[in-house]
Amino acid sequence: MYNNDNKTASLLEVDNLRIEFPTRRGVLTAIDGVSMNIRAGEILGVVGESGAGKSLTGTAITGLLERPGRIAGGEIRFNGQRIDNLAAEPMRRLRGKQIGSIFQDPLTSLNPLYTVGRQLIETIRTHTDLTPRQARARAIEMLKEVGIPAPEQRIDQYPHQFSGGMRQRVVIALALCVNPKLVIADEPTTALDVSVQAQIISLLQRLCRDHGSAVMLVTHDMGVIAETCDRVAVMYAGRLVEIGPVQDVVKRARHPYTRGLMGSIPKLGEEVEYLTQIDGAMPRLSHIPQGCAFNPRCPHATARCREEKPPLDGIGAGQVACWLWEGRSQDTDAGELFAEAALRRREPARENSGEDNVKKHVAACEQGVAS
Numbered sequence: 001m002y003n004n005d006n007k008t009a010s011l012l013e014v015d016n017l018r019i020e021f022p023t024r025r026g027v028l029t030a031i032d033g034v035s036m037n038i039r040a041g042e043i044l045g046v047v048g049e050s051g052a053g054k055s056l057t058g059t060a061i062t063g064l065l066e067r068p069g070r071i072a073g074g075e076i077r078f079n080g081q082r083i084d085n086l087a088a089e090p091m092r093r094l095r096g097k098q099i100g101s102i103f104q105d106p107l108t109s110l111n112p113l114y115t116v117g118r119q120l121i122e123t124i125r126t127h128t129d130l131t132p133r134q135a136r137a138r139a140i141e142m143l144k145e146v147g148i149p150a151p152e153q154r155i156d157q158y159p160h161q162f163s164g165g166m167r168q169r170v171v172i173a174l175a176l177c178v179n180p181k182l183v184i185a186d187e188p189t190t191a192l193d194v195s196v197q198a199q200i201i202s203l204l205q206r207l208c209r210d211h212g213s214a215v216m217l218v219t220h221d222m223g224v225i226a227e228t229c230d231r232v233a234v235m236y237a238g239r240l241v242e243i244g245p246v247q248d249v250v251k252r253a254r255h256p257y258t259r260g261l262m263g264s265i266p267k268l269g270e271e272v273e274y275l276t277q278i279d280g281a282m283p284r285l286s287h288i289p290q291g292c293a294f295n296p297r298c299p300h301a302t303a304r305c306r307e308e309k310p311p312l313d314g315i316g317a318g319q320v321a322c323w324l325w326e327g328r329s330q331d332t333d334a335g336e337l338f339a340e341a342a343l344r345r346r347e348p349a350r351e352n353s354g355e356d357n358v359k360k361h362v363a364a365c366e367q368g369v370a371s
Contacts, residue, residue, distance in 0.1 A: 018073035028285040045229035053238040063091040100175035106167035117155035142173040237293035244318020
């Protein structure tokens, strides 16, 4: 069993990652200075709306970034070794044995011409010293672990003979069959029902607990994040806006975007007429706003938010990229802080306040009576 005392060592380090897409109209920046780390035995959840850059970050880590996309800056280190500049063949060997990938669409991972058993056995034999018989037994064991019924018979079937959810379970088995040190899991439970979701989550947790593996879990499901992860990173428009222990972020979110995500989730035992809604939409890569990328949708944005990009600074056990928290302690109440920001935003328009309008209205009425 893995010793949890070693979780202080970073298995994966992403430092100031920048990903660009050159186009005829200019260069589009899809990932802008993202830095994060994952320790051995840890599950890091990565959340955000579609287009935030979650899957693209995972793709860069696994060396599967397709042209014309390119890593224009920063470094990615795995187990102390820089991997973003590896040649194709060394990266392929590393990706198969040390880094496993679970993709959102299982059809991109399974060859329709081969049985699922052949694909599993081939993967196992490529990266281990098991005999064909031992590899087949291991493949059947993995199919059973991910919830495939009658695995002894289904191992010889083709992908088209499985439902979408069953194919996703096969993909998960492929990613975990050689016990990789790092798993990039992109929406691994989206196509699964609740009972199988719990089974897969338990399998990922056991992989971390028993083997010291690390998992980067990309998902939209905050329930899965709260139940599964040790820490959570929140991304917006290719930037990291908040990262910290999962309970701190879920219960005491600091960035306005994170608070909006938390407020949009219904809570058991709490009756509300309306859930929180984040107005607007994720900006296009060609129109990323100046300053904080979230400022056009933020109800607390100030002039500084619209002009200067906030750095990711530490607060408590986490970090947040928001000017509202500059110089604040971790004990600051977020609600009071946002109220202060809203008040400051209204101050320049004080001459048009409601009190002034009333006075003008009374004066006009008095003038009318006098005439």
